[in-house]
Amino acid sequence: MSVKVILAGGGTGGHIFPAIAIANAIKKQQPDAEILFVGAKGKMEMEKVPQAGYKIEGLDIAGFNRSSLIKNIGLPFKLLKSFFQVRTIINNFQPDAVIGVGGYSSFPVLRFAQSKGIATFIHESNSFAGKSNILLGKKATKVFVASDKMQKFFPAEKLMITGNPVRSAIAHATVSKEEGLKFFGLNTEKKTVLVVGGSLGAKSINEAIDAGIDQFQQNDLQLIWQTGKPYAAQGKASANGKANVWVNDFIKEMENAYAAADVVISRAGAMAIAEICLVAKPAVFVPFPFAAEDHQTVNAQHLVEKHAGLMVKDSEAKEKLVSSIIALARDEAKQNELKQNIAKLGVDNADTVIATEVLKLIKK
CATH class of the missing domain: 3.40.50.2000 (Glycogen Phosphorylase B;)
Structure with a gap:
Protein backbone atom coordinates (compact mmCIF):
# COMPACT_ATOMS: atom_id res chain seq x y z
CA MET A 1 0.00 0.00 0.00
CA SER A 2 1.76 3.17 -1.18
CA VAL A 3 1.66 6.31 0.96
CA LYS A 4 0.19 9.54 -0.36
CA VAL A 5 1.64 12.88 0.65
CA ILE A 6 0.61 16.45 -0.18
CA LEU A 7 3.22 19.23 0.03
CA ALA A 8 1.57 22.63 0.35
CA GLY A 9 3.00 26.12 0.03
CA GLY A 10 5.30 28.22 -2.10
CA GLY A 11 5.45 31.78 -3.35
CA THR A 12 9.24 32.03 -3.32
CA GLY A 13 12.20 29.76 -3.96
CA GLY A 14 12.75 29.72 -0.19
CA HIS A 15 9.57 27.68 0.21
CA ILE A 16 9.57 25.72 -3.05
CA PHE A 17 13.10 24.29 -3.16
CA PRO A 18 12.98 22.82 0.39
CA ALA A 19 9.60 21.27 -0.45
CA ILE A 20 11.07 19.63 -3.55
CA ALA A 21 14.05 18.42 -1.49
CA ILE A 22 11.64 16.80 1.02
CA ALA A 23 9.61 15.23 -1.81
CA ASN A 24 12.79 13.77 -3.35
CA ALA A 25 13.86 12.37 0.04
CA ILE A 26 10.45 10.72 0.52
CA LYS A 27 10.67 9.15 -2.97
CA LYS A 28 14.18 7.91 -2.23
CA GLN A 29 12.99 6.09 0.89
CA GLN A 30 9.67 4.99 -0.55
CA PRO A 31 9.82 4.94 -4.37
CA ASP A 32 6.12 4.07 -4.75
CA ALA A 33 4.99 7.08 -2.65
CA GLU A 34 2.46 9.29 -4.43
CA ILE A 35 3.24 12.99 -4.07
CA LEU A 36 1.08 15.98 -4.96
CA PHE A 37 2.00 19.64 -4.53
CA VAL A 38 -0.57 22.37 -3.87
CA GLY A 39 0.42 25.98 -4.56
CA ALA A 40 -0.96 29.37 -5.54
CA LYS A 41 -1.92 30.02 -9.17
CA GLY A 42 0.37 32.51 -10.86
CA LYS A 43 3.23 31.94 -8.41
CA MET A 44 6.62 30.41 -9.25
CA GLU A 45 5.76 26.97 -7.84
CA MET A 46 3.43 26.42 -10.82
CA GLU A 47 6.56 26.44 -13.02
CA LYS A 48 9.30 25.05 -10.72
CA VAL A 49 7.43 22.01 -9.35
CA PRO A 50 6.57 20.44 -12.75
CA GLN A 51 10.21 21.09 -13.80
CA ALA A 52 11.22 18.92 -10.84
CA GLY A 53 8.91 16.16 -12.11
CA TYR A 54 5.96 16.53 -9.72
CA LYS A 55 2.27 17.24 -10.23
CA ILE A 56 0.86 20.44 -8.76
CA GLU A 57 -2.66 21.78 -8.20
CA GLY A 58 -3.10 25.56 -8.07
CA LEU A 59 -5.39 27.49 -5.72
CA ASP A 60 -7.03 30.85 -6.44
CA ILE A 61 -5.56 32.50 -3.39
CA ALA A 62 -3.66 35.66 -2.54
CA GLY A 63 -1.91 36.86 0.58
CA PHE A 64 -2.73 39.99 2.53
CA ASN A 65 -1.34 43.00 0.67
CA ARG A 66 0.44 45.16 3.26
CA SER A 67 1.23 48.01 0.87
CA SER A 68 -2.18 48.52 -0.75
CA LEU A 69 -5.23 47.88 1.44
CA ILE A 70 -7.64 48.36 -1.47
CA LYS A 71 -6.18 45.26 -3.11
CA ASN A 72 -7.44 43.18 -0.17
CA ILE A 73 -11.12 43.71 -0.99
CA GLY A 74 -11.45 40.39 -2.80
CA LEU A 75 -9.44 38.47 -0.19
CA PRO A 76 -12.33 36.87 1.79
CA PHE A 77 -13.86 35.56 -1.47
CA LYS A 78 -10.54 34.13 -2.65
CA LEU A 79 -10.01 32.49 0.72
CA LEU A 80 -13.49 30.95 0.62
CA LYS A 81 -12.97 29.74 -2.95
CA SER A 82 -9.60 28.23 -2.03
CA PHE A 83 -11.20 26.25 0.83
CA PHE A 84 -13.65 24.66 -1.65
CA GLN A 85 -10.76 23.89 -4.01
CA VAL A 86 -8.77 22.36 -1.14
CA ARG A 87 -11.75 20.20 -0.11
CA THR A 88 -11.99 18.80 -3.64
CA ILE A 89 -8.22 18.18 -3.90
CA ILE A 90 -7.97 16.40 -0.53
CA ASN A 91 -11.16 14.35 -1.02
CA ASN A 92 -9.93 13.21 -4.44
CA PHE A 93 -6.32 12.50 -3.50
CA GLN A 94 -6.97 11.05 0.00
CA PRO A 95 -3.51 11.85 1.45
CA ASP A 96 -1.99 10.06 4.45
CA ALA A 97 -0.13 13.24 5.36
CA VAL A 98 0.09 16.91 4.46
CA ILE A 99 3.35 18.85 4.85
CA GLY A 100 3.18 22.65 4.91
CA VAL A 101 6.32 24.55 3.95
CA GLY A 102 5.06 28.13 4.34
CA GLY A 103 3.59 30.60 1.88
CA TYR A 104 -0.09 31.48 2.02
CA SER A 105 -1.28 28.48 -0.01
CA SER A 106 -0.24 26.15 2.82
CA PHE A 107 -2.77 27.51 5.34
CA PRO A 108 -6.09 26.33 3.85
CA VAL A 109 -4.61 22.94 2.91
CA LEU A 110 -3.32 22.16 6.41
CA ARG A 111 -6.40 23.66 8.07
CA PHE A 112 -8.73 21.40 6.09
CA ALA A 113 -6.48 18.33 6.56
CA GLN A 114 -6.52 18.92 10.33
CA SER A 115 -10.33 19.13 10.35
CA LYS A 116 -10.39 15.71 8.62
CA GLY A 117 -7.96 14.15 11.13
CA ILE A 118 -5.17 13.74 8.54
CA ALA A 119 -1.60 13.86 9.89
CA THR A 120 -0.13 17.33 9.28
CA PHE A 121 3.48 18.44 9.45
CA ILE A 122 4.95 21.93 9.35
CA HIS A 123 8.40 22.97 8.29
CA GLU A 124 9.22 26.41 9.73
CA SER A 125 12.43 27.59 8.12
CA ASN A 126 12.82 30.90 9.94
CA SER A 127 13.96 31.74 13.45
CA PHE A 128 10.75 33.77 13.81
CA ALA A 129 7.61 31.75 13.07
CA GLY A 130 4.88 33.12 10.81
CA LYS A 131 1.36 33.70 12.18
CA SER A 132 -0.38 31.01 10.13
CA ASN A 133 2.22 28.41 11.12
CA ILE A 134 1.76 29.30 14.80
CA LEU A 135 -2.00 28.74 14.42
CA LEU A 136 -1.53 25.47 12.55
CA GLY A 137 1.16 24.27 14.97
CA LYS A 138 -1.38 23.71 17.76
CA LYS A 139 -2.93 20.75 15.92
CA ALA A 140 0.06 19.63 13.86
CA THR A 141 1.46 16.11 14.29
CA LYS A 142 5.03 17.42 14.27
CA VAL A 143 6.75 20.76 13.66
CA PHE A 144 10.19 20.70 12.02
CA VAL A 145 12.31 23.77 12.78
CA ALA A 146 15.70 25.07 11.72
CA SER A 147 16.94 26.36 15.05
CA ASP A 148 16.48 26.17 18.81
CA LYS A 149 14.34 28.46 21.03
CA MET A 150 11.19 27.80 18.94
CA GLN A 151 9.05 26.66 21.88
CA LYS A 152 7.81 30.25 22.22
CA PHE A 153 5.90 29.66 18.96
CA PHE A 154 5.03 25.95 19.05
CA PRO A 155 4.18 23.26 21.63
CA ALA A 156 7.56 21.96 22.86
CA GLU A 157 6.56 18.29 22.60
CA LYS A 158 5.86 18.66 18.86
CA LEU A 159 9.17 20.30 17.97
CA MET A 160 12.02 18.61 16.15
CA ILE A 161 15.16 20.53 15.16
CA THR A 162 16.15 19.38 11.68
CA GLY A 163 17.77 22.39 10.04
CA ASN A 164 16.59 23.52 6.61
CA PRO A 165 16.49 21.18 3.59
CA VAL A 166 18.88 22.30 0.86
CA ARG A 167 18.55 21.19 -2.78
CA SER A 168 20.71 18.11 -3.20
CA ALA A 169 22.46 19.66 -6.24
CA LYS A 344 29.68 25.11 11.64
CA LEU A 345 26.02 25.95 11.01
CA GLY A 346 25.61 23.90 7.81
CA VAL A 347 23.20 20.92 7.76
CA ASP A 348 23.21 18.60 4.76
CA ASN A 349 20.60 15.96 5.66
CA ALA A 350 17.51 17.90 6.85
CA ASP A 351 15.42 16.57 3.94
CA THR A 352 16.24 12.94 4.85
CA VAL A 353 15.53 13.49 8.56
CA ILE A 354 12.14 15.08 7.77
CA ALA A 355 11.19 12.35 5.26
CA THR A 356 12.13 9.58 7.71
CA GLU A 357 10.07 11.12 10.52
CA VAL A 358 7.01 11.72 8.30
CA LEU A 359 7.04 8.15 6.93
CA LYS A 360 7.56 6.71 10.43
CA LEU A 361 4.58 8.62 11.88
CA ILE A 362 2.26 7.83 8.94
CA LYS A 363 2.90 4.10 9.33
CA LYS A 364 2.16 3.98 13.05
Missing part, protein backbone atom coordinates in the same frame (compact mmCIF):
# COMPACT_ATOMS: atom_id res chain seq x y z
CA ILE A 170 23.93 22.17 -3.77
CA ALA A 171 24.17 19.97 -0.67
CA HIS A 172 26.12 17.28 -2.51
CA ALA A 173 27.82 19.39 -5.19
CA THR A 174 31.22 18.33 -6.51
CA VAL A 175 31.82 21.29 -8.85
CA SER A 176 35.31 22.76 -8.68
CA LYS A 177 35.90 26.52 -8.60
CA GLU A 178 37.43 26.35 -12.07
CA GLU A 179 34.42 24.46 -13.50
CA GLY A 180 32.07 26.97 -11.89
CA LEU A 181 33.88 29.95 -13.42
CA LYS A 182 34.06 28.30 -16.84
CA PHE A 183 30.29 27.68 -16.71
CA PHE A 184 29.78 31.48 -16.48
CA GLY A 185 32.52 32.21 -19.03
CA LEU A 186 34.63 34.05 -16.45
CA ASN A 187 38.37 34.26 -15.79
CA THR A 188 39.60 31.42 -13.57
CA GLU A 189 42.36 33.63 -12.12
CA LYS A 190 40.17 36.40 -10.71
CA LYS A 191 38.26 36.89 -7.45
CA THR A 192 34.51 36.58 -7.98
CA VAL A 193 31.49 38.12 -6.24
CA LEU A 194 28.12 36.32 -6.41
CA VAL A 195 25.01 38.48 -6.00
CA VAL A 196 21.66 36.79 -5.32
CA GLY A 197 18.61 38.72 -4.18
CA GLY A 198 16.39 35.67 -3.82
CA SER A 199 14.46 33.97 -6.60
CA LEU A 200 12.42 37.11 -7.32
CA GLY A 201 15.31 39.56 -7.12
CA ALA A 202 15.95 42.42 -4.68
CA LYS A 203 15.48 46.02 -5.74
CA SER A 204 17.87 47.65 -3.24
CA ILE A 205 20.66 45.13 -3.93
CA ASN A 206 20.21 45.47 -7.70
CA GLU A 207 20.27 49.27 -7.58
CA ALA A 208 23.39 49.27 -5.38
CA ILE A 209 25.23 46.86 -7.71
CA ASP A 210 24.13 48.84 -10.76
CA ALA A 211 25.32 52.15 -9.30
CA GLY A 212 28.71 50.69 -8.35
CA ILE A 213 29.21 48.30 -11.26
CA ASP A 214 32.42 49.98 -12.51
CA GLN A 215 34.10 49.56 -9.12
CA PHE A 216 34.29 45.78 -9.62
CA GLN A 217 36.47 46.18 -12.72
CA GLN A 218 38.56 48.85 -10.99
CA ASN A 219 39.26 46.39 -8.14
CA ASP A 220 39.97 43.47 -10.49
CA LEU A 221 36.80 41.62 -9.41
CA GLN A 222 34.29 39.60 -11.41
CA LEU A 223 30.55 39.55 -10.84
CA ILE A 224 27.90 36.83 -11.14
CA TRP A 225 24.64 38.74 -10.78
CA GLN A 226 21.19 37.16 -10.45
CA THR A 227 18.76 40.06 -10.83
CA GLY A 228 15.32 38.45 -10.66
CA LYS A 229 12.84 39.09 -13.51
CA PRO A 230 11.85 42.71 -12.73
CA TYR A 231 15.43 44.04 -13.00
CA ALA A 232 16.79 41.72 -15.70
CA ALA A 233 16.62 44.12 -18.67
CA GLN A 234 18.18 46.97 -16.68
CA GLY A 235 20.92 44.69 -15.30
CA LYS A 236 21.80 43.35 -18.74
CA ALA A 237 21.96 46.88 -20.17
CA SER A 238 24.33 48.00 -17.39
CA ALA A 239 26.59 44.96 -17.86
CA ASN A 240 26.69 45.27 -21.63
CA GLY A 241 30.29 45.16 -22.88
CA LYS A 242 31.74 44.31 -19.46
CA ALA A 243 33.67 41.04 -19.73
CA ASN A 244 33.93 40.76 -15.93
CA VAL A 245 30.14 40.66 -15.39
CA TRP A 246 27.73 37.74 -15.97
CA VAL A 247 24.11 38.72 -15.48
CA ASN A 248 20.74 36.94 -15.76
CA ASP A 249 17.33 36.97 -14.07
CA PHE A 250 17.72 33.50 -12.54
CA ILE A 251 20.51 30.99 -11.97
CA LYS A 252 19.22 27.45 -12.29
CA GLU A 253 22.62 25.83 -11.61
CA MET A 254 23.32 27.44 -8.24
CA GLU A 255 25.94 24.78 -7.44
CA ASN A 256 28.10 26.33 -10.19
CA ALA A 257 27.52 29.84 -8.86
CA TYR A 258 28.54 28.91 -5.31
CA ALA A 259 31.59 27.02 -6.58
CA ALA A 260 32.71 30.06 -8.59
CA ALA A 261 32.20 32.59 -5.78
CA ASP A 262 34.81 33.87 -3.35
CA VAL A 263 32.30 36.12 -1.57
CA VAL A 264 28.50 36.39 -1.69
CA ILE A 265 25.87 39.14 -1.38
CA SER A 266 22.47 37.74 -0.43
CA ARG A 267 19.11 38.41 1.14
CA ALA A 268 18.76 36.82 4.58
CA GLY A 269 15.94 34.41 3.88
CA ALA A 270 16.25 31.15 5.81
CA MET A 271 16.91 29.03 2.74
CA ALA A 272 19.54 31.35 1.27
CA ILE A 273 21.30 31.21 4.63
CA ALA A 274 21.02 27.40 4.81
CA GLU A 275 22.70 27.14 1.40
CA ILE A 276 25.47 29.61 2.20
CA CYS A 277 26.17 27.78 5.51
CA LEU A 278 26.55 24.50 3.62
CA VAL A 279 28.84 25.87 0.92
CA ALA A 280 30.70 27.87 3.62
CA LYS A 281 31.08 31.17 1.78
CA PRO A 282 31.89 34.55 3.36
CA ALA A 283 28.80 36.69 2.83
CA VAL A 284 27.27 40.13 3.26
CA PHE A 285 23.55 39.81 4.03
CA VAL A 286 21.00 42.51 3.16
CA PRO A 287 17.78 41.56 4.99
CA PHE A 288 14.48 42.30 3.23
CA PRO A 289 12.93 44.80 5.67
CA PHE A 290 9.29 44.02 4.82
CA ALA A 291 9.42 40.29 5.53
CA ALA A 292 6.79 39.24 8.09
CA GLU A 293 7.88 40.26 11.61
CA ASP A 294 11.15 41.45 10.02
CA HIS A 295 12.40 37.86 10.34
CA GLN A 296 15.21 38.32 7.80
CA THR A 297 16.90 40.86 10.07
CA VAL A 298 16.56 38.36 12.95
CA ASN A 299 18.10 35.65 10.73
CA ALA A 300 21.05 37.87 9.73
CA GLN A 301 21.58 39.12 13.28
CA HIS A 302 22.06 35.49 14.44
CA LEU A 303 24.95 35.13 11.99
CA VAL A 304 26.52 38.48 12.84
CA GLU A 305 26.52 37.55 16.55
CA LYS A 306 28.32 34.30 15.73
CA HIS A 307 30.89 36.11 13.51
CA ALA A 308 29.51 34.01 10.65
CA GLY A 309 28.33 36.82 8.36
CA LEU A 310 28.24 40.58 7.78
CA MET A 311 25.08 42.68 7.47
CA VAL A 312 24.19 45.85 5.57
CA LYS A 313 20.72 47.34 6.15
CA ASP A 314 18.44 47.53 3.12
CA SER A 315 18.10 51.31 3.56
CA GLU A 316 21.90 51.67 3.51
CA ALA A 317 22.59 49.31 0.59
CA LYS A 318 23.07 52.10 -1.96
CA GLU A 319 25.83 53.77 0.09
CA LYS A 320 27.52 50.81 1.79
CA LEU A 321 26.98 47.52 -0.04
CA VAL A 322 29.53 47.71 -2.86
CA SER A 323 32.29 49.13 -0.64
CA SER A 324 31.55 46.44 2.01
CA ILE A 325 31.83 43.56 -0.45
CA ILE A 326 35.01 44.98 -2.07
CA ALA A 327 36.59 45.34 1.39
CA LEU A 328 35.64 41.73 2.21
CA ALA A 329 36.97 40.45 -1.13
CA ARG A 330 40.36 42.00 -0.28
CA ASP A 331 40.49 40.77 3.33
CA GLU A 332 41.58 37.12 3.35
CA ALA A 333 41.69 36.90 7.17
CA LYS A 334 38.08 38.12 7.48
CA GLN A 335 36.98 35.70 4.75
CA ASN A 336 38.56 32.79 6.61
CA GLU A 337 36.95 33.78 9.91
CA LEU A 338 33.47 34.03 8.34
CA LYS A 339 33.99 30.77 6.40
CA GLN A 340 34.98 28.78 9.48
CA ASN A 341 32.10 30.10 11.57
CA ILE A 342 29.35 29.77 8.96
CA ALA A 343 30.49 26.23 8.06
